[in-house]
Amino acid sequence: MSSRSRLRIVSIAHPATSSEAGRLRYRHLAARPDVDLHLVMPEVWKEFGRTITAPPADDGFPVHRLPIRLSEAGPMKWYLHFYPALHRLLHELDPDVIHLWEEPWSIVALQAQLLRGRAALVLEVDQNILKRLPPPFETIRKYVLGRTDHILSRSPEATRVVQARGYSGPVTPIGYGVDLATFTPAGDGAHRSAGATLRLGYVGRLVPEKGLDDALEALARSRSAATLSILGEGPHEAHLRRRVAELGLGERVTIQGWAPPAEVAAFLRGLDALLLLTRTTDAVREQFGRVIIEAQACAIPVIGSSCGAIPDVVGDGGWIVPERDPAALSALIDTLSGEPGELAARGKAARANVLRRFTYDAVALAIETACRAADQARSSAHVGRPQSLQTSC
Secondary structure, three states: OOOOOOEEEEEEOOHHHHOHHHHHHHHHHHOOOOEEEEEEEEOEEEEOOEEEEOOOOOOOOOEEEEOOEOOOOOOOHHHHOEOOOHHHHHHHHOOOEEEEOOOOOOHHHHHHHHHOOOOEEEEEEOOOOOOOOOOOHHHHHHHHHOOOOEEEEOOHHHHHHHHHOOOOOOEEEOOOOOOOOOOOOOOOOOOOOOOOOOEEEEEOOOOHHHOHHHHHHHHHHOOOOOEEEEEOOOOOHHHHHHHHHHOOOOOOEEEEOOOOHHHHHHHHHOOOEEEEOOOOOOOOOOOOOHHHHHHHHOOOOEEEEOOOOHHHHHOOOEEEEOOOOHHHHHHHHHHHHOOHHHHHHHHHHHHHHHHHHOOHHHHHHHHHHHHHHHHHHHHHHHHHOOHHHOOOO
């Protein structure tokens, strides 16, 4: 067991390169008084056709921006990368805990497992669809999970997946956090008035799995004059524009491209409700839905489908409709168009849901709790071994 006064955590996370939201959680974790945090991220990351360079070192705690190999090779894409310099770095830092925000079949998870030394291993998982992976990834997953000390799980479904593949240790739930300085409610007097047109919106990738076709069908069926504003980009955009024209919704639906977080927040504050109508497929089941909590932080309720984690994340800050059911959505739109009081009440519940469950402080606490438990359990097991079997720290 380490004699240092603070728990030294090395967190390895490619999402910290790709988004500001992926980094904010670490500022809160590093601010905890008993944590000595080191963050490892790729210096360059490729995702959805974009090449992203790691931001400058202005986080206020040690951030190691390292070169990676195999950043986009092979059918598994993100899960093949690894860090050539990781062995040297871990030897220098001698962490108490390695925290991985990576899936257990990834090459980097295997690399961390093989290089961990005396450190406990905590794995944060999102994958919520159980399926057999092609070689060698299934073998890697079982090997890593069989030696992981603690799991941070995004959902009960994600927990069931790792348990079905051999993990039998402790699990701590973890959500995502939202930037409450950016995603804030509108000022007083911004509530929808009786008789005003219902304003619906969507933020995210334009792909068939997100159920925007169902939203368009629901608008076309609705007796109300509700509008839909779409913010995002993706391969389904041309199809959606055709459907808008075919359904005669040209005056009620707008589509615009990506925007920075502050503009996304302003967009959300201009809505009465956000839509997230993800459809379950063999390859897709909503793992969380970060835009849900961004909208709710702005006191905007969410109309979600029954897919994956959406109902749990939405909580009482919105409504759930069945997947692929434009008729049910249309009926809800008609109801809400005449009930501004219901929208306001759900908006207040949405904001409360975020403040209770999805702050960055809550995320930091979950990570520290899991890491401390893993360190203590590993240290106790180490002390309890016969002397001949103990390894040097």
